[in-house]
Amino acid sequence: MLSPILYTRVPPSLKVLNQLLLPHQTIYDTVTTIQQGYDQIKQMKVRGAPAIGLVASLSLAVDLQLKLLNSTEDSQVTTIISSPIELKAFIKKSLDYLNTSRPTAVNLSLASEKLWKITCRGLEESLESKEIIERLVDVAVEMLEDDLEDNKNIGKFGGEFILGKIEEDKGETKMISVLTHCNTGSLATSGYGTALGIIRYLHSQRHLSHAYCTETRPYNQGSRLTAYELLHDQIPSTLICDSMVSSLLSSSVLPHLKSCQVITENSNKITAIIVGADRIARNGDTANKIGTYQLAVIAKHHDVMFIVAASFTSIDLTIKNGKDIVIEERSEDEVVLVSGASVNNGGGFKEAEYESGKIIISKVRVPPTGVKVWNPSFDVTPARLITAIVTEKGVFERREGMNEFNLEEFC
Numbered sequence: 032m033l034s035p036i037l038y039t040r041v042p043p044s045l046k047v048l049n050q051l052l053l054p055h056q057t058i059y060d061t062v063t064t065i066q067q068g069y070d071q072i073k074q075m076k077v078r079g080a081p082a083i084g085l086v087a088s089l090s091l092a093v094d095l096q097l098k099l100l101n102s103t104e105d106s107q108v109t110t111i112i113s114s115p116i117e118l119k120a121f122i123k124k125s126l127d128y129l130n131t132s133r134p135t136a137v138n139l140s141l142a143s144e145k146l147w148k149i150t151c152r153g154l155e156e157s158l159e160s161k162e163i164i165e166r167l168v169d170v171a172v173e174m175l176e177d178d179l180e181d182n183k184n185i186g187k188f189g190g191e192f193i194l195g196k197i198e199e200d201k202g203e204t205k206m207i208s209v210l211t212h213c214n215t216g217s218l219a220t221s222g223y224g225t226a227l228g229i230i231r232y233l234h235s236q237r238h239l240s241h242a243y244c245t246e247t248r249p250y251n252q253g254s255r256l257t258a259y260e261l262l263h264d265q266i267p268s269t270l271i272c273d274s275m276v277s278s279l280l281s282s283s284v285l286p287h288l289k290s291c292q293v294i295t296e297n298s299n300k301i302t303a304i305i306v307g308a309d310r311i312a313r314n315g316d317t318a319n320k321i322g323t324y325q326l327a328v329i330a331k332h333h334d335v336m337f338i339v340a341a342s343f344t345s346i347d348l349t350i351k352n353g354k355d356i357v358i359e360e361r362s363e364d365e366v367v368l369v370s371g372a373s374v375n376n377g378g379g380f381k382e383a384e385y386e387s388g389k390i391i392i393s394k395v396r397v398p399p400t401g402v403k404v405w406n407p408s409f410d411v412t413p414a415r416l417i418t419a420i421v422t423e424k425g426v427f428e429r430r431e432g433m434n435e436f437n438l439e440e441f442c
């Protein structure tokens with residue numbers, strides 16, 4: 032499994048996989064300050080709702096740990112470290128700043144709320160700065176470890192739920208095909224993944240015939256990251272463009288089965304579309320990567336299950352419905368420029384050069400300059416199009432005939 036975040040407590044060290052270079056280069060950036068943590072998130076070197084919350088927390092942790100170690104060398108740092116009041120003010124400023132890096136995912140604000148509460152409690156208990164920092168580090172590390180555990184549970188609950196909904200294949204093992212969008216795998220989390228965690232589980236239990244992933248324009252998290260993760264982990268998969276989903280769902284023979292002699296009924300249809308979530312409102316409306324909503328509409332038309340997989344904390348009970356979710360709009364560059372790798376030989380792509388790392392990652396412009404562009408990074412899928420929301424606490428299935436979930440009753 033790929034690891035997007037490498038953290039060690041002693042000596043304090045945080046390394047973040049630069050996802051902008053994937054799948055062509057595997058380079059970890061060292062993060063020692065809050066500013067660097069912010070930049071990693073803002074520039075989408077790390078992305079995915081859980082991963083950005085974790086990098087924000089760990090960048091604060093490592094920044095404070097290093098301040099503690101170097102407190103005698105810099106007078107400003109000495110002030111922060113020697114006075115818990117100054118430390119509190121510094122943490123407040125840092126968390127507010129980190130929070131502005133990406134607004135839609137709830138994970139970031141939740142993580143910072145948690146760290147803020149620990150800080151305030153530390154002051155109430157008259158702890159020294161060193162002790163407050165130790166507690167913050169404990170919490171940041173705990174979040175990293177819990178996320179992995181939660182993802183494994185999401186994978187199991189979601190996988191079993193889907194399998195439980197389908198008929199036996201005349202005594203054969205159930206083999207199913209699914210489709211996913213964006214990247215919700217190890218790269219978007221501390222490891223394993225949410226929606227991709229379900230796919231991983233199905234594969235590990237030998238119930239996965241095939242996983243299809245969409246390119247996920249404009250930023251291609253599907254073709255750059257999910258396709259790479261699935262290949263890396265040897266999960267049978269095929270990449271399609273976002274515009275091919277309806278054709279896939281109405282195919283008489285799914286592409287991966289075209290040369291097969293024996294085709295079972297379950298493997299030859301898309302049983303479920305499985306996606307992640309950045310924020311889920313109280314009624315189940317779900318903000319996720321742009322394009323998710325249209326997949327849900329297509330799923331409904333084809334009578335395919337539409338599953339949302341996310342950690343329980345992605346449910347934001349303070350938000351009544353999707354209308355209140357702030358949707359991040361990003362630079363038009365993400366739409367007009369396409370990023371990819373080439374080799375500097377003026378000709379084709381030579382595998383040897385590629386493998387030796389002699390590649391250039393560059394961007395090319397597709398549409399004419401001057402064209403108007405709109406780039407919302409997320410959309411909101413109405414609850415009525417969602418079959419079930421899977422979290423580490425279990426599966427919330429939308430009741431027959433109901434247009435909404437009442438997620439409050441599970442909390």
Ligand SMILES: CSC[C@@H](O)[C@@H](O)C(=O)COP(=O)(O)O
Pocket residue numbers: 078079080081136212213214215216219220224225226252306307308309319320321408
């Ligand atoms: C497990 S991650 C769920 C979502 O965060 C994911 O599907 C997604 O939308 C990621 O978006 P990104 O803009 O790449 O951060």
